[in-house]
Amino acid sequence: MANTIKKAALREKRKKRIRKKVFGTAERPRLSVFRSARHVYAQVIDDIKGVTLASVHSFKKGSEERANKAVCTELGKKLAESCKAKNITAVVFDKNGFAYHGRVQALAEGARDGGLNF
Numbered sequence: 001m002a003n004t005i006k007k008a009a010l011r012e013k014r015k016k017r018i019r020k021k022v023f024g025t026a027e028r029p030r031l032s033v034f035r036s037a038r039h040v041y042a043q044v045i046d047d048i049k050g051v052t053l054a055s056v057h058s059f060k061k062g063s064e065e066r067a068n069k070a071v072c073t074e075l076g077k078k079l080a081e082s083c084k085a086k087n088i089t090a091v092v093f094d095k096n097g098f099a100y101h102g103r104v105q106a107l108a109e110g111a112r113d114g115g116l117n118f
Helices: 002-021 069-085 103-114
Strands: 030-035 040-046 051-057 092-094
Touching: 030 103, 040 069, 040 103, 051 069, 069 103
Parallel strands: 030 092
Antiparallel strands: 030 040, 040 051
């Protein structure tokens, strides 16, 4: 249990350090990624207005499927399509204290393949 608390505290420190530098505007909103044990959630946020412009998640009601790299790549592409519909082409990537590896990296590459620039 102590290890879990320590890991969470270290992630919070990384998250605060990142958020000091990463800020989303209307021209270039922030793409924030959250990775839980089973699912992945991503939002495109305008920090000036405090509004979520687009969001996707891997959670499907009644499904026990976990979000793997393939699912995350598709989520990234779906998010890019949603952003294109709202004339958003460039974003600032906020990995939210997580390592740029595995599912977070797959989501980012899927968004790039879909046409988002960051």
